[in-house]
Amino acid sequence: MHTAKTATETWDYPDDQGHFGPYGGRFIAETLMGPIQELTEAYERLRADPDFLAEFDRDLAHYVGRPSPLYHAERWSRALGGAQIYLKREDLNHTGAHKINNTVGQALLARFMGKRRVIAETGAGQHGVATATVESGSRTLKDALNEAMRDWVTHVDDTFYIIGTVAGPHPYPAMVRDFQAVIGREARRQIQDQAGRLPDLLVACVGGGSNAMGLFYPFIGDTGVRMHGVEGGGEGLASGHHAAPLCAGRPGVLHGNRTYLMEDEDGQIIETHSISAGLDYPGVGPEHAWLKDTGRAEYFAVTDQEALAAFHDLTRMEGILPALESSHALAHAARIAPQMAPDQIIVVNLSGRGDKDIHTVAALEGIRV
Numbered sequence: 621m622h623t624a625k626t627a628t629e630t631w632d633y634p635d636d637q638g639h640f641g642p643y644g645g646r647f648i649a650e651t652l653m654g655p656i657q658e659l660t661e662a663y664e665r666l667r668a669d670p671d672f673l674a675e676f677d678r679d680l681a682h683y684v685g686r687p688s689p690l691y692h693a694e695r696w697s698r699a700l701g702g703a704q705i706y707l708k709r710e711d712l713n714h715t716g717a718h719k720i721n722n723t724v725g726q727a728l729l730a731r732f733m734g735k736r737r738v739i740a741e742t743g744a745g746q747h748g749v750a751t752a753t754v755e756s757g758s759r760t761l762k763d764a765l766n767e768a769m770r771d772w773v774t775h776v777d778d779t780f781y782i783i784g785t786v787a788g789p790h791p792y793p794a795m796v797r798d799f800q801a802v803i804g805r806e807a808r809r810q811i812q813d814q815a816g817r818l819p820d821l822l823v824a825c826v827g828g829g830s831n832a833m834g835l836f837y838p839f840i841g842d843t844g845v846r847m848h849g850v851e852g853g854g855e856g857l858a859s860g861h862h863a864a865p866l867c868a869g870r871p872g873v874l875h876g877n878r879t880y881l882m883e884d885e886d887g888q889i890i891e892t893h894s895i896s897a898g899l900d901y902p903g904v905g906p907e908h909a910w911l912k913d914t915g916r917a918e919y920f921a922v923t924d925q926e927a928l929a930a931f932h933d934l935t936r937m938e939g940i941l942p943a944l945e946s947s948h949a950l951a952h953a954a955r956i957a958p959q960m961a962p963d964q965i966i967v968v969n970l971s972g973r974g975d976k977d978i979h980t981v982a983a984l985e986g987i988r989v
Contacts, residue, residue: 644878644907644910647873660790663729663791690709693934703961706815707969716973716976719830721803722799722830723754768781786828788876801833808839821960822848822969823968829904829908848920849911850919850949853924855893862892862893874902880909894924895980896948927944930948931944943977946970946974
């Protein structure tokens with residue numbers, strides 16, 4: 621896992637209580653305080669354990685298929701005019717998305733802790749599928765984070781809850797980030813090998829935010845590298861039908877941590893909308909909230925229709941079928957690239973493959989499959 625910072629990293633978050641500035645923390649039931657502390661102590665011990673790290677690295681190589689390629693999308697770059705676009709191909713991982721990096725790490729952690737049962741929430745399905753490929757535990761899948769936490773409360777002795785994103789109570793936001801940071805470490809080496817320097821801009825979609833944090837984290841100390849997170853703009857921010865808490869929300873508490881949320885004046889969560897199930901979440905990881913407030917990263921929204929257009933463009937020009945989640949990042953890159961010089965570089969995290977979205981796209985296009 622190589623959790624030690626690189627020479628350029630200066631980002632020292634979270635603190636020992638799990639805070640990223642005013643965000644993060646632990647807002648959980650008393651019954652979960654014990655299991656959370658047990659998890660924290662185990663992770664702090666194992667993240668520096670050579671045997672644990674060696675097994676994690678082996679599984680990433682042999683089971684997940686890492687490293688994933690960094691692909692220069694030359695045809696698409698030429699068509700857009702401007703910056704050169706490189707795609708970090710997380711869609712080529714086993715199970716088809718970045719989610720497997722984290723689930724392998726947490727499943728190993730569960731085994732080292734002696735937990736015999738594994739549960740997970742899932743939205744778009746990729747985290748659930750990734751968890752289900754793991755051999756340990758019962759492979760129980762829950763389709764909502766609320767239900768998974770309720771299950772965990774009643775089975776704390778033998779159950780490990782694999783959270784799929786950089787949200788939840790401490791230590792989950794930092795732990796998931798650390799497991800996903802392999803994306804950014806690889807991309808950092810690969811772009812220097814291929815282009816001889818670091819990129820000018822990183823772009824990744826943001827729902828809970830794990831693929832974006834995985835890409836961003838190893839570059840945080842490189843102040844010349846801009847970072848853009850892209851939320852689900854749905855039918856447009858003005859419509860109210862979107863999933864963009866960083867762009868149009870405000871701080872509050874949800875699922876065990878303080879972060880930006882979509883909520884009304886009474887603090888009630890507002891229903892979200894996005895063409896992409898993986899972005900259809902009313903909150904976001906607390907580290908993203910702090911990156912926004914500090915200005916280290918910027919956050920934007922892409923509408924359903926813009927994402928759908930990017931889905932088609934990449935498929936036609938590069939022969940790569942992107943997930944609708946990733947298509948939001950691609951659409952933003954397509955907006956930004958023409959404003960940049962041809963010798964500048966954008967790295968986009970292609971967080972997942974789009975075969976899971978074929979029926980959604982077909983229905984929107986009025987095509988029978």
